[in-house]
Amino acid sequence: MTEKLVSSWFNVESLPEDYIFPEETRPGKFAVVSHRKTVPVIDLKKVSYQDRSDLVQQIIKASEEFGFFQVINHGVSMDLVDDTMNVMKEFFNLPAEEKASVYSVDPKQCCRLYTSSVNFDREKVHFWRDHLRHPCTPLEECMKSWPQKPTRYREVVREYSVELKKLGLRIMELICEGIGLDPRYCENELSKLVLLSVNHYPPCPDPSLALGLPKHADPNLITVLHQGDVYGLQVFKDGEWISVEPLPNALVINIGYQLKIISNGRLNSAEHRAVTNSIEARTSIALFISPSFDCIVEPAMGLVNESNPPLFRAFVFKEFLSHYTSNYGEAEAILKHFKLQA
Numbered sequence: 001m002t003e004k005l006v007s008s009w010f011n012v013e014s015l016p017e018d019y020i021f022p023e024e025t026r027p028g029k030f031a032v033v034s035h036r037k038t039v040p041v042i043d044l045k046k047v048s049y050q051d052r053s054d055l056v057q058q059i060i061k062a063s064e065e066f067g068f069f070q071v072i073n074h075g076v077s078m079d080l081v082d083d084t085m086n087v088m089k090e091f092f093n094l095p096a097e098e099k100a101s102v103y104s105v106d107p108k109q110c111c112r113l114y115t116s117s118v119n120f121d122r123e124k125v126h127f128w129r130d131h132l133r134h135p136c137t138p139l140e141e142c143m144k145s146w147p148q149k150p151t152r153y154r155e156v157v158r159e160y161s162v163e164l165k166k167l168g169l170r171i172m173e174l175i176c177e178g179i180g181l182d183p184r185y186c187e188n189e190l191s192k193l194v195l196l197s198v199n200h201y202p203p204c205p206d207p208s209l210a211l212g213l214p215k216h217a218d219p220n221l222i223t224v225l226h227q228g229d230v231y232g233l234q235v236f237k238d239g240e241w242i243s244v245e246p247l248p249n250a251l252v253i254n255i256g257y258q259l260k261i262i263s264n265g266r267l268n269s270a271e272h273r274a275v276t277n278s279i280e281a282r283t284s285i286a287l288f289i290s291p292s293f294d295c296i297v298e299p300a301m302g303l304v305n306e307s308n309p310p311l312f313r314a315f316v317f318k319e320f321l322s323h324y325t326s327n328y329g330e331a332e333a334i335l336k337h338f339k340l341q342a
């Protein structure tokens with residue numbers, strides 16, 4: 001089965017037809033990528049008390065306008081971040097026989113490696129990426145399902161997941177404070193699940209026709225993404241694609257649908273995509289912080305009243321996930337299902 005992985009066969013001369021996106025969605029040879037705009041870069045260095053409100057404001061502004069920002073001086077050791085990236089690259093470079101032990105398309109499997117998306121057999125066009133994903137909570141229990149090769153995988157990724165979850169929660173605290181909620185509003189069932197999602201995009205024979213990941217917004221609360229040092233992540237803003245520049249010591253933060261809903265529509269769960277290139281492989285590591293499957297999500301009580309009525313109904317997170325998966329990439333259809341009529 002591992003022969004399906006793009007990393008097993010990418011060295012081909014031309015792009016196979018089932019990887020060619022329709023003209024409206026493919027990047028194209030002259031893709032309009034704005035170089036004028038860029039997502040904000042926010043410095044999280046230890047700030048004095050009065051700087052804190054300035055920091056909160058910067059984060060809220062970026063979350064409203066872009067739904068995306070990069071953070072620097074985030075407190076996570078760059079050695080750990082680099083080490084984790086190296087382990088992931090080593091993983092994708094393992095011989096196919098080694099990767100076969102985690103290869104699975106069975107959604108019941110905790111840790112799985114597959115190619116394109118979970119809908120491989122039903123999707124019209126395949127994505128130019130391989131994908132390794134596994135939960136990181138509860139840590140001790142789920143670590144047993146993680147890859148055993150490279151031998152350092154479990155040790156390094158364990159620390160990475162703990163440190164990045166802390167960073168994610170710290171940012172969520174600032175966000176909750178900024179929208180007028182108790183800073184700890186999300187520190188419970190709402191942020192219980194941590195999922196690591198690693199994308200590997202080998203060099204692609206024709207990046208103008210293919211996509212690593214098509215336009216989508218993330219289903220969770222917040223994502224902390226390490227995109228390495230290769231361009232590929234683009235955010236859709238005001239009808240244009242904006243490249244997110246890989247900065248050496250930065251991590252990318254983006255708002256997912258759940259935080260948009262909790263904030264009653266104030267924060268933006270921006271759509272984004274990953275494009276490919278023909279020269280070098282790109283690996284990105286996303287840490288998704290999510291509600292538990294049975295958690296009820298709704299616009300925060302403290303943010304709605306008669307003049308600000310709730311825009312979304314309450315739902316159970318697993319209902320959201322199932323609707324998200326069957327409408328992948330269709331932001332309007334996804335949100336409409338949970339919207340209350342005005």
Ligand code: OGA
Pocket residue numbers: 197199213218227232233272273274284286
């Ligand atoms: C994702 C994602 C972007 C990237 O994993 O949801 O948007 O740069 N990844 O790989």
Ligand code: NI
Pocket residue numbers: 216217218272
């Ligand atoms: Ni995403």
